[in-house]
Amino acid sequence: MELQFIFTKDKSKYIIIYEQLKEKIIKQIMKPNEKLPSKRKLAEQLNVSIHTVKEAYEQLASEGYIYSAERSGYFVSPYDIAWQQPISTQTEKETEEDTSVYNFQNGQVDDQAFPLREWLKIYKKQLVSTHLPNADWQGERYLREQISIYVEKSRGVSCTADQVYIYSGTQHQLQELCRFFGTVQAAIEEPGFKRAAAVFQQNRLSVEYVPVDEKGASLPQSDCRFYYVTPAHQFPLGMVMPIDRKLELLKWASESGTYLIEDDYDAEFRYKGNPIPPLAQIDQLQRVIYFGTFSKTLIPSLRISYMILPVELHEQFRQFNKEQKATVSRIEQRVVAEFMEFGLYTKHIAKMRTLYRKKREKLLECINEWLGNEFEIIGDLAGLHIILKLPEWLDEEKAIQLAAQAGIAIDPISSSYQTIEVRHYVMIGYGAIPFEEIEEAVRLLANVWNSNQ
């Protein structure tokens, strides 16, 4: 029986012969060890050149579908399993579109205020062929130097560029630390940053959830290797850790040999007085691993964060990661570095601080005016969100649900707790929402909430 081929105009003839022969082999229309027609014969049959058939046969042979025996021609390769048939692929699931009109979600910034033109100008400058090959796995030195200057100036933390590591997000660097420390006991604030807790859980670590009191993170009971804390602006409750608690923590860390992972995620946005000095400044990076990010101060979707290690850990960590490669775009790293070097970064922060302060004041004013005394505001000295304590007659789930019905997106706070159940708090983020929308959004909230009483 002659082999049948269907030629179409969109593909070259050798491809068609190759593909259709392969299909016949896969479907076992041609059996193992069956002889293929000679090149000449098939060429005549199909009215193509011998060269065309030769190319098709060679491709099939190089992939192992057929083999050649000297002077006898080509044969189908023997194999003893059934070829897998394509399985039906799932229907695409559309990502749920957020249909909210007003955005009070946490962890977002005001994207209308970003200096896109300056960014593009610098990106253009940095996009040169010498920046296409990979640089240092630890991060671009230019950026690490700028970060070391910035944290010294703005946070009093002295370090060298060698101690700075660039990663693609807080969770990513926490993950790298977990990998480095191995299976150890960890601790985290309760309530705390749920995405950090998730990293510990993913690493199957034993975790102590340490209660937050009115001074912020309290002291763990367990013998843990590291303790993740947010002293500048406790996440999510928002208190600023006073100096006595800071000293207590540092003393405990020093005596117990624990590392404090200080996540200074939004310290830039403090609305009263100077920024609070971090633990890393007080102990000069001895027991403290310092985390910073550009997600709040520049662009969340940029995915650039940094970690500053104590000198004591630096060599060991570098050795552990000697086969690693960088995980952040080199050109965008350089854009951030240039933003910092030429003062655009601090200028942008100052501008945003003013904008967020204005929004915060408006928000507090509107809450007092429209929601009234039964709603208590907590943790409003810093950051980009506040906590709202709800009255007895309104629980978190109901509050969020009613808000959503009114087109307002609000984040829960119960998900920040791992061991305790809380039901009367919500988070109001004011990073993303435009100033002009705040009053209307709070008024709407008051409407739906109070009518539920």
Added chain:
Amino acid sequence: MELQFIFTKDKSKYIIIYEQLKEKIIKQIMKPNEKLPSKRKLAEQLNVSIHTVKEAYEQLASEGYIYSAERSGYFVSPYDIAWQQPISTQTEKETEEDTSVYNFQNGQVDDQAFPLREWLKIYKKQLVSTHLPNADWQGERYLREQISIYVEKSRGVSCTADQVYIYSGTQHQLQELCRFFGTVQAAIEEPGFKRAAAVFQQNRLSVEYVPVDEKGASLPQSDCRFYYVTPAHQFPLGMVMPIDRKLELLKWASESGTYLIEDDYDAEFRYKGNPIPPLAQIDQLQRVIYFGTFSKTLIPSLRISYMILPVELHEQFRQFNKEQKATVSRIEQRVVAEFMEFGLYTKHIAKMRTLYRKKREKLLECINEWLGNEFEIIGDLAGLHIILKLPEWLDEEKAIQLAAQAGIAIDPISSSYQTIEVRHYVMIGYGAIPFEEIEEAVRLLANVWNSNQ
């Protein structure tokens, strides 16, 4: 004794009072519970407004350095540990500058041929405020859709955008898989990709190093959960896995419940016939987890890779990572997606394939001409590197050292082995080196090597 303050012109008076008081407290010049001068008194002494002193005191109080007692004024906070003194920071270590003149290193691309202008044009278009907030943790849908179209077209792998995950490099996605699977038995080719082996080691997995034979990766002996393989172009040895071995592997994987991690890192660059179909095409993503990257086809320093999961793992993996955030710049993800959608990606690959083919031919020709028969070329059908088998009288270490002295950077191959010692092979990468330099570089190599005989 009156407190002394030194005023300078570069700082506001309240900052100076705040900072110098804090220093006196830290240095215990002022003792715990010592009373501070009243605001009025200090203002008179320093000839500043009471408001200035008030601001300084409030900042100190908010940080916990001092406390106020009703109607009695401010006092230094009590604490019982010594403040840490700044420790001297290390001297900066300069990254070792590569002083090579000729670059035969592996894993690099020709950065002169990249279409920087087109890239910038698309970056500019994608840099809009709506792309500043974070998108899906799994990766920008636009990019995932383009990838699913591309792998179907170019590699015959059918999947939905839902099965595609964007990460910041092959090691990063391998790391995420390790985290997902937990402490399991892993397997990897011997020799293999050392950076992948390093991830397994970092995760403290038990690893079987499975010997590579003339067909590529052979079958593991151990009961492993996943097996990392490079069938299209074995790394580093360069053989193409024939179909019978592929089927053997798939049969074994299906029977033993193992996942094959197929790293298709440079399949785009094949110089004879069509690209070899991946395992993922043959078994339609049932036992195969498919890895691809833009490091070889676009920009290494971009740090964007992708992983395609079997449908069976998808929901579980998504659930496991539900608190994760994206790790790759959203705007750059969109630039790559647009590059793909409008055909610039395949156009660039075609252009580069022609360029690399030309370089490869030149390289082989020069090696034959200048180095002679004693140097055997291995694994030259695909990719961006070849293996050179050295003569008995020249070992790897000596060969690399002599090359370096002549200004030529070459990578070893012994570091790709974890359990076996090999001493007579080196890797010659031809991605980065300009075409015009190849002959001179090989001539120089021949010079230093042959004169060592």
